[in-house]
Amino acid sequence: MPANLPPQFFALSAKLKEVKTPEEKISILEEMLAICPKHKGTEKVQKDLKSKIAKLKKQKPKKIKRETLYSIPKEGAGQIVIIGPANSGKSSLLNALTNAKAKTAIYPFTTQIPQPAMMAYENILIQLVDTPSLTKDSPPWLKGILKEADGILAIFDLTKEDLIENVENLKEILNNWGVNNKKIILLGNKIDLKKSQENLKKVGGKYKIKAVSCTAGIGLENLKKEIFNLLEIIRIYSKSPKQALPDFEHPFILKKNSRLSELAIELHQDFISSFKYAKLFTKGSKKPKIVGKDYLLQDQDIIEIHI
Known part of the structure; x- marks a missing residue:
């Protein structure tokens, strides 16, 4: 044969x-x-x-662990690291979501070092980091980058017959590295090609895989929203009593379930001690609502603090 x-x-x-x-x-x-x-x-x-x-x-000689060989300073509203097997579409995903120009090729291991780029989502920027193909022998610094990340995008080639095996191998590596508790989105790339739908059905309910196509653009806009939700952050707009409108282009980024007191500290350390009350403006409301420093902030709240 x-x-x-x-x-x-x-x-x-x-x-x-x-x-x-x-x-x-x-x-x-x-x-x-x-x-x-x-x-x-x-x-x-x-x-x-x-x-x-x-x-x-x-x-193979015994390796000295060098998890900090590459350190990617965080920028924007959060940092998401892209991982996956060789030729799964990591660099293509980075390019499609950020308009970056990361090198891509049909042969594996094109990406040798981490490549960061910024993804625009509505009025904020989120940092995505492309990485080399993930294997059991990946360099220790990749483990270090994953430990520092706010979340993970794991991408797989849906045309591969061993899709389930690839997912399980990746999960095993993350578990061995102690980063299996990270928030993660599983992506199946090349949904526009033959066999993809069939292979995705074989996975069944075992894993929740979001189908996309980096080249055809299928599912990418929804993916941006999922990345934002994965970060579990909120955007807050602050205005002074003299301002008619806040700066909608530069919101304060806080974690979900943050209280107004945390925003006050972000604005100025003295605001919390001299805080009197705040006015809350929400979409659709004609009049502001008076709230205290224990108010639980919601995404896109407009806050006017009085001291």
């Missing part, structure tokens, strides 16, 4: 000759094994790949 290996397999094979470290070689060999068709004609190929991986793991 012929092997019928896919073009990506040979692209990886060529890339394998260029890398030097055992970690890089293991990552590429594992990806070659993952995309290798599973049938009798490829049994020898699979066996050879597994043998090479085993030998390299024995040679």
Whole structure:
């Protein structure tokens, strides 16, 4: 039986000759094994790949953990890190949501370092960070970035037959790294291509996967709203008694369930001690409501503090 290996397999094979470290070689060999068709004609190929991986793991020196090799300063209303297997569409997702120009290619491991970019959602900016393909041998600094993130976008290729296995592998890695408690959105990319709907149905109710297409733009606007909701933040507009309207372009960003006292401290440390009352303006209301510093703020409240 012929092997019928896919073009990506040979692209990886060529890339394998260029890398030097055992970690890089293991990552590429594992990806070659993952995309290798599973049938009798490829049994020898699979066996050879597994043998090479085993030998390299024995040679691999003990690593000094360097989780802070790359540190991405947070910008905007929150930081979301994009992760996923090779060629799942991480860089394409970043480009589609932010208009960035992250490098993309049909071969895996195009992204070698974290790449941040800003996504506009209504009147705020949210930072997205593209990362290298996630494997068990990913560099320690990726673990460090995930620990600091406010949330995770995990993206998978819906055309892959081993979709469930890919999701479970990713969850296992996050669990081993101690970041399995992070808020996460599971994305299935390439919903516009054949087999995607069929593979998504196989997942059934086991995992909640949001279907999108980075190239066709399907589901991306709704995804922006889900990212905003994942952050669990609210936008608050503050105005002085002399202002007719607040600055709607630059809201204060607070966590959900924040009280008015927290906004007062954000505005000025002295406001909380000299606070008298505040006027609350909401959409549709003709007259403001008088509220105290224990008032539970809601998204897009307009607050006028009196001292």
